[in-house]
Amino acid sequence: MNARTALLRQELARRPLLCDGATGTQLQLLGLAPGACGELWAVDHPERLQQVHQAYLSAGADLLTTNTFGGTAGVLGPHGAGGRVRELNAAAARLARRIAGERAWVLGDVGPFGGMLEPLGESLPDDVAAAFREQITALLEGGADAILVETMSDPAEAVLAVAAAKACGAALVFVTFTFQQSPRGYRTMLGTSAAEALAAVLAAGADVVGANCGTALSLADYERLTAELVAAAHGHPVIVQPNAGSPKLVDGKICYDESAAQFAEAAPRFLAAGARIVGGCCGSTPAHIAAMAKLVRG
Amino acid sequence: MSLLTDLSIAVAAGKRPDTIRLTQELLAGGTSPQDVVEQGLVPGMAVVGEQFRRNEIFVPEMLVAARAMKEALKLLEPLLAQAGIKPKYTVVIGTVQGDLHDIGKNLVSMMWKGANFAVVDLGTNVSAERYLAAAREHNAHLVGLSALLTTTMPAMKETVRLLKAANLPNVKIMVGGAPITQAFADEIGADGYSADAGSAVSTALRLMGEAA
Numbered sequence: 001m002n003a004r005t006a007l008l009r010q011e012l013a014r015r016p017l018l019c020d021g022a023t024g025t026q027l028q029l030l031g032l033a034p035g036a037c038g039e040l041w042a043v044d045h046p047e048r049l050q051q052v053h054q055a056y057l058s059a060g061a062d063l064l065t066t067n068t069f070g071g072t073a074g075v076l077g078p079h080g081a082g083g084r085v086r087e088l089n090a091a092a093a094r095l096a097r098r099i100a101g102e103r104a105w106v107l108g109d110v111g112p113f114g115g116m117l118e119p120l121g122e123s124l125p126d127d128v129a130a131a132f133r134e135q136i137t138a139l140l141e142g143g144a145d146a147i148l149v150e151t152m153s154d155p156a157e158a159v160l161a162v163a164a165a166k167a168c169g170a171a172l173v174f175v176t177f178t179f180q181q182s183p184r185g186y187r188t189m190l191g192t193s194a195a196e197a198l199a200a201v202l203a204a205g206a207d208v209v210g211a212n213c214g215t216a217l218s219l220a221d222y223e224r225l226t227a228e229l230v231a232a233a234h235g236h237p238v239i240v241q242p243n244a245g246s247p248k249l250v251d252g253k254i255c256y257d258e259s260a261a262q263f264a265e266a267a268p269r270f271l272a273a274g275a276r277i278v279g280g281c282c283g284s285t286p287a288h289i290a291a292m293a294k295l296v297r298g
Numbered sequence: 299m300s301l302l303t304d305l306s307i308a309v310a311a312g313k314r315p316d317t318i319r320l321t322q323e324l325l326a327g328g329t330s331p332q333d334v335v336e337q338g339l340v341p342g343m344a345v346v347g348e349q350f351r352r353n354e355i356f357v358p359e360m361l362v363a364a365r366a367m368k369e370a371l372k373l374l375e376p377l378l379a380q381a382g383i384k385p386k387y388t389v390v391i392g393t394v395q396g397d398l399h400d401i402g403k404n405l406v407s408m409m410w411k412g413a414n415f416a417v418v419d420l421g422t423n424v425s426a427e428r429y430l431a432a433a434r435e436h437n438a439h440l441v442g443l444s445a446l447l448t449t450t451m452p453a454m455k456e457t458v459r460l461l462k463a464a465n466l467p468n469v470k471i472m473v474g475g476a477p478i479t480q481a482f483a484d485e486i487g488a489d490g491y492s493a494d495a496g497s498a499v500s501t502a503l504r505l506m507g508e509a510a
Contacts, residue, residue, distance in 0.1 A: 035396020191356030
């Protein structure tokens with residue numbers, strides 16, 4: 001473990017940390033066309049991506065997430081960039097690392113690989129594992145301090161990503177799952193409970209676990225979910241990154257309905273429920289994170 | 299219990315071998331292929347849709363049921379074609395332009411097949427013009443638009459606008475996807491909205507004038 005990652009581990013034990021918010025929404029404000037491949041901006045428009053990281057750093061984020069959610073070969077492929085995994089992920093990590101300096105840590109972001117594992121889908125575990133390793137190798141090469149496997153629904157997929165991160169030498173691995181409501185409590189799209197999901201990735205060696213995004217989950221839902229996650233994490237730090245409400249179309253632009261102030265007010269409640277890292281997912285902005293920083297740091 | 303009821307139960311539980319066996323037994327016993335579909339498979343898949351809508355089952359159970367149904371349809375489709383029997387409704391579905399996500403769209407497509415609709419699946423990243431051309435070509439009763447990305451919601455709005463402007467008689471438009479809400483559907487002028495693949499069949503039937 002390098003010194004910076006070791007320090008992150010220490011800080012996690014010492015104080016609550018603040019993660020950044022949505023990247024995609026910010027890139028769109030800077031001109032990313034709907035549906036276009038944002039991962040290309042690490043190379044095509046590094047100055048704009050830099051601006052987003054800088055805004056979150058200034059807002060008080062301790063953790064900056066690389067702009068590599070769709071950075072596996074299978075997701076980049078339809079954009080004609082399937083052969084550029086190493087280049088794009090390494091560039092994105094380098095860029096975030098440069099902005100973070102010694103003030104923040106960089107989480108190398110790994111999203112779903114875009115398909116479904118067999119037997120539900122047709123993807124073979126070995127192929128998916130190889131795709132994750134390819135991406136994670138590049139993220140670490142670019143200077144990511146830890147790996148964040150995020151927005152997971154299938155524990156089997158998350159386990160493959162965690163194992164890939166470990167195999168690539170990541171010293172600290174975060175995993176977040178995405179939940180929805182059901183009569184049996186919060187479940188992923190595949191019906192996995194928080195307890196089942198966390199047990200699977202903790203057994204695979206995940207260090208920090210939690211939830212992000214979610215379908216129709218309010219901030220009150222997230223508070224209850226946090227308690228479930230903390231109980232299932234068996235002492236491992238828990239991270240929560242809710243959406244800033246639900247998207248709405250106003251004058252042709254997508255807006256989210258939770259104001260920065262409302263959003264931030266929930267953060268101390270998440271911490272009281274036992275979370276150690278708070279941040280935002282879809283719709284959250286540097287203003288949301290800045291408001292959180294004020295309340296979390298006092 | 300009748301064999302048709304047994305078939306419904308087998309499909310809903312995703313029991314592939316039972317589904318195939320019961321389909322064969324029903325056909326051998328003289329039940330028409332159309333009745334096997336409409337009174338065996340369709341009610342079974344309706345149960346799946348309802349349980350999914352209530353979040354009592356999740357994607358895996360739905361996929362397994364759809365797979366069992368598919369096996370039965372392999373036996374039935376040649377017979378239906380021979381008899382010249384076509385599904386009552388034709389529906390066109392796709393993910394809107396700029397959006398490459400297909401899991402939600404595929405689930406809805408599956409459920410619509412399970413309701414015995416003829417489904418024309420245009421795939422992902424479908425332009426407004428392609429939806430319109432397909433709706434014309436196939437004389438569709440319904441066009442379904444899916445979006446996962448919030449950023450492609452404006453593309454959904456544009457597609458609805460183009461389809462409405464074309465003024466096709468009797469074509470209803472239905473929208474869905476994780477970020478889509480009833481309010482959004484109303485705002486862009488869609489005829490219907492389905493919050494999940496489980497409600498997609500009943501919403502579609504309602505739009506096409508059948509009592510759900």
